[in-house]
Each structure stands twice: as C-alpha cells, then as structure tokens.
Amino acid sequence: MIRFQQVSKAYRGGSQALQKVDFHLRSADMAFLTGHSGAGKSTLLKLICAIERPSDGHIFFNGHETTRIDNKQIPFLRRNIGIIFQDHKLLMDSSVYDNVALPLRVEQVSENDVKRRVSAALDKVGLLDKARCLPIQLSGGEQQRVGIARAVVNKPMLLLADEPTGNLDAELSQQVMRLFEEFNRVGVCVLMATHDTSLLSTHNYRRLDLHQGHLRELARGA
Numbered sequence: 655m656i657r658f659q660q661v662s663k664a665y666r667g668g669s670q671a672l673q674k675v676d677f678h679l680r681s682a683d684m685a686f687l688t689g690h691s692g693a694g695k696s697t698l699l700k701l702i703c704a705i706e707r708p709s710d711g712h713i714f715f716n717g718h719e720t721t722r723i724d725n726k727q728i729p730f731l732r733r734n735i736g737i738i739f740q741d742h743k744l745l746m747d748s749s750v751y752d753n754v755a756l757p758l759r760v761e762q763v764s765e766n767d768v769k770r771r772v773s774a775a776l777d778k779v780g781l782l783d784k785a786r787c788l789p790i791q792l793s794g795g796e797q798q799r800v801g802i803a804r805a806v807v808n809k810p811m812l813l814l815a816d817e818p819t820g821n822l823d824a825e826l827s828q829q830v831m832r833l834f835e836e837f838n839r840v841g842v843c844v845l846m847a848t849h850d851t852s853l854l855s856t857h858n859y860r861r862l863d864l865h866q867g868h869l870r871e872l873a874r875g876a
C-alpha cells in the first residue's frame with residue numbers, strides 16, 4: 655500500500671526532518687509510528703498524503719509514485735486516505751453530522767448517500783444520538799470519535815492517525831484503539847503515530863521507530 659524508498663525531507667531553513675527512510679506497509683497492516691518529539695513522525699504522515707513533498711527519494715501509494723504528483727491529482731490520492739489529528743480539527747460551529755459529512759460534500763455525494771454514510775459512520779463510533787449536537791457539547795473522547803467518524807466516512811483504504819489519544823485518558827485511549835482495530839479487521843491499513851506507552855505495551859503491532867529522522871523497525875514486543 656505504501657512504500658518509502660530512501661526518502662529524505664529537509665524543511666526550508668535547514669531542519670533535516672527525515673533521512674533516507676525506507677519502509678513498506680501492506681494493505682492489511684496495522685503499525686505504530688513512534689519516536690521522541692521532533693523525530694519526524696508528523697512529517698512522515700504529511701509526506702504520505704502529500705501535505706509536504708520529499709526533498710529526495712520515492713514514495714509509492716498503491717503502486718503509483720506520488721513523489722511528484724501534480725496538485726490536480728492530490729484529491730484523488732487523499733480520497734483513499736483518512737486522517738485523524740490529536741486536536742481533531744473539528745468545525746466548532748457545525749453540528750457533529752455536518753462535520754462528518756464534510757468529506758462527502760467536498761466530493762458532491764448526493765444528500766441521500768451523505769445521510770446514509772454519515773449515519774453508518776456515527777453508528778460505528780457510537781455517536782448516532784449526538785448527530786445534532788455541536789462539538790462543544792461533547793466530551794473530549796466523543797470529539798475525538800467524531801474526528802474518527804469523519805476520517806472513515808469515505809471508506810478510505812488507509813487511516814493515518816497523529817497522536818490520536820494524546821488528549822485522552824487510558825480508558826478512552828483503549829476505546830479509540832479498539833475502533834482502529836475494528837477498521838483494520840475489515841481491511842483498512844492503519845498507521846498511528848503515538849507516544850502512548852500504555853498502548854504500546856498492550857498492543858503488539860509492527861513498530862516503526864524514528865530517531866532524529868532515521869527510521870528503523872523495532873522487533874515486536876520490544
């Protein structure tokens with residue numbers, strides 16, 4: 655699904671965020687992306703969805719090289735990717751329903767299909783009864799689940815999550831993790847950047863570890 659070949663990223667101003675990164679994720683994979691703050695985790699996720707471009711090397715998504723795709727093609731790439739942020743980036747003056755509907759409306763999906771798919775996504779994360787609420791009326795864990803519903807409403811083949819449990823307590827983190835596992839079980843590839851040591855110690859998935867821009871795969875259970 656994703657292949658990085660000797661990918662480096664230097665930001666303008668000189669900061670070398672990634673250095674000759676190689677890895678491969680298959681469509682059925684679920685993996686953690688770990689590393690200290692500043693190690694390059696967010697940069698790696700941004701390169702996958704072409705929010706940032708690599709300085710060197712090659713990135714493939716489903717066999718297509720995306721390294722130098724032009725801006726016109728980016729929506730086609732992103733259609734296949736759901737992204738979840740730590741701070742969930744919800745629109746605070748729109749209802750839960752409208753937040754989750756956003757990616758479908760961007761694609762001009764018919765309102766009938768929007769209704770069906772938003773309901774299915776909210777049901778999946780257990781928030782069907784909150785559809786009419788504003789995000790401010792929800793708890794932190796519920797807001798994060800709205801972000802997850804929005805990320806999966808398009809049925810993406812890849813789910814990227816950047817510290818999705820960063821603001822949640824242990825119980826809610828495990829709940830979010832169980833949701834990712836359910837998506838993975840039905841064939842969604844999941845890559846999750848995290849610091850969360852309790853999740854890492856209780857879930858034995860592949861672990862891609864970044865250290866000052868260098869990536870290595872840690873043995874399972876390490």
Ligand code: ADP
Pocket residue numbers: 665666667669670671689690691692693694695696697698
């Ligand atoms: P992490 O997500 O692991 O905390 P990042 O990918 O955010 O790491 O950052 C990796 C390095 O790149 C850091 O040194 C950071 O300061 C730098 N960096 C990140 N984004 C930018 C940017 N837009 N411009 C310049 N430097 C950046």
Ligand code: ADP
Pocket residue numbers: 715716718719720723727730731734
């Ligand atoms: P076409 O020949 O009709 O332009 P492609 O063979 O380029 O189609 O693409 C086939 C499928 O791959 C489409 O579903 C498209 O969304 C997807 N796709 C095309 N380009 C990219 C890309 N750069 N990254 C990810 N997916 C792509």
